[in-house]
Amino acid sequence: MRAMVVRKYGAPEVFEPREVPDPQPKAGEALIRVKTIGVNFADLLQRMGIYPGTPKPPFVPGLEIAGVVEKIAESGGKPAEGEPLRAGEAVVAFTQFNAYAAWAAVPVRQVYRLPAGMPFDDAAAIPVNYLTAYHSMFAMGNLQSGDRVLVHGAAGGVGVAAVQLARARGLVIFGTAGPTKQEYLRKIGVDHAIDYEKNDFVEVVRKFAPDGIEMVMDPIGGKCFSRSYKCLGPTGRLVVYGLSAAAGPDGKRSLTRGLTTLAQIPRFHPMKLMSDNISVIGVNLGRLLSRGAMLRGELDEIFRMYATGKIKPVIGKSFPLVEAAAAHRYIQERKNIGKVILTVK
Numbered sequence: 085m086r087a088m089v090v091r092k093y094g095a096p097e098v099f100e101p102r103e104v105p106d107p108q109p110k111a112g113e114a115l116i117r118v119k120t121i122g123v124n125f126a127d128l129l130q131r132m133g134i135y136p137g138t139p140k141p142p143f144v145p146g147l148e149i150a151g152v153v154e155k156i157a158e159s160g161g162k163p164a165e166g167e168p169l170r171a172g173e174a175v176v177a178f179t180q181f182n183a184y185a186a187w188a189a190v191p192v193r194q195v196y197r198l199p200a201g202m203p204f205d206d207a208a209a210i211p212v213n214y215l216t217a218y219h220s221m222f223a224m225g226n227l228q229s230g231d232r233v234l235v236h237g238a239a240g241g242v243g244v245a246a247v248q249l250a251r252a253r254g255l256v257i258f259g260t261a262g263p264t265k266q267e268y269l270r271k272i273g274v275d276h277a278i279d280y281e282k283n284d285f286v287e288v289v290r291k292f293a294p295d296g297i298e299m300v301m302d303p304i305g306g307k308c309f310s311r312s313y314k315c316l317g318p319t320g321r322l323v324v325y326g327l328s329a330a331a332g333p334d335g336k337r338s339l340t341r342g343l344t345t346l347a348q349i350p351r352f353h354p355m356k357l358m359s360d361n362i363s364v365i366g367v368n369l370g371r372l373l374s375r376g377a378m379l380r381g382e383l384d385e386i387f388r389m390y391a392t393g394k395i396k397p398v399i400g401k402s403f404p405l406v407e408a409a410a411a412h413r414y415i416q417e418r419k420n421i422g423k424v425i426l427t428v429k
């Protein structure tokens with residue numbers, strides 16, 4: 085089958101289209117004909133070789149696909165929602181690498197049946213982005229209507245999902261993004277759009293919320309974590325779920341940048357957390373896949389919100405699979421608004 089292979093760690097040019105053996109599903113796995121692939125920032129980190137658990141090159145990256153079940157391997161097991169999957173059903177699935185290809189073999193517990201009528205483009209844009217945002221803000225963070233949340237990278241994949249979910253639940257939204265995306269933030273309902281090149285986000289938050297806010301969603305990392313902490317008031321929750329700061333503009337692995345970013349991460353002393361009444365919440369969706377029933381419940385709620393029009397994935401740009409390098413460059417150059425997807429013909 086055709087796949088996009090990372091032949092060595094590095095800039096987007098390391099992608100190479102190759103014919104690789106078709107995946108052979110083992111017991112408990114579904115063979116899926118891939119239609120669309122969600123491109124995540126984590127894929128860029130995989131390509132650079134700085135994402136935890138990335139295989140040695142050559143490898144096929146990627147974390148999520150939408151497509152059609154071709155067959156279930158014998159004693160195939162049950163998906164998280166109970167009803168056995170059948171050939172021909174439309175699904176989304178978490179892959180843990182091996183997504184940038186025409187076919188994928190995926191453990192059935194990581195496969196979720198799509199609601200009737202959901203296009204594959206929307207489907208591939210939902211699992212990672214919306215589950216990360218939903219799990220952080222409502223499952224772990226227990227945010228309530230009227231609470232105030234700051235979303236970093238609010239025009240990106242997880243960012244737009246977080247803003248839509250926050251709006252649907254009546255939250256007050258602060259959002260950061262680069263200068264060209266400010267108007268878009270206001271359009272999607274960010275109450276306080278912050279251009280991080282022009283303004284200090286701590287000052288903006290404290291201006292409108294002198295007592296501090298209830299949550300910051302921070303995937304930037306490094307010194308950003310301490311600044312995000314400064315935005316919080318009593319009962320505040322800092323959700324740490326990424327380290328974008330470790331990825332430089334050239335798309336290459338840099339030991340110096342990586343070590344500097346790590347060194348800038350603050351240590352949160354439990355006694356200080358207690359005295360400030362603040363929680364630090366870590367979220368890593370990739371390490372939650374064993375909690376299939378929990379994710380299923382959260383995804384069901386997200387699908388319900390989709391069905392009632394409360395959320396709608398924003399596909400910033402769609403590339404054919406063979407243009408995976410261009411898709412990565414697009415995100416790396418910070419051009420994307422919402423989700424980037426790859427399509428398989």
Ligand SMILES: NC(=O)c1ccc[n+]([C@@H]2O[C@H](COP(=O)([O-])OP(=O)(O)OC[C@H]3O[C@@H](n4cnc5c(N)ncnc54)[C@H](OP(=O)(O)O)[C@@H]3O)[C@@H](O)[C@H]2O)c1
Pocket residue numbers: 123124125126212213216237238239240241242243260261262265303304325326327328329330331332333367368369370415416417418419420422
């Ligand atoms: N822990 C989890 O389970 C989990 C799940 C999903 C995503 N994440 C993390 O969440 C973050 C967002 O992921 P995403 O897939 O939705 O990506 P995304 O936000 O669409 O990523 C691209 C955007 O990030 C911003 N950005 C900030 N620092 C950057 C840098 N050093 N290089 C390039 N862009 C940078 C840019 O927006 P501006 O122009 O506004 O700066 C850019 O457009 C990533 O850190 C990702 O690893 C974590």
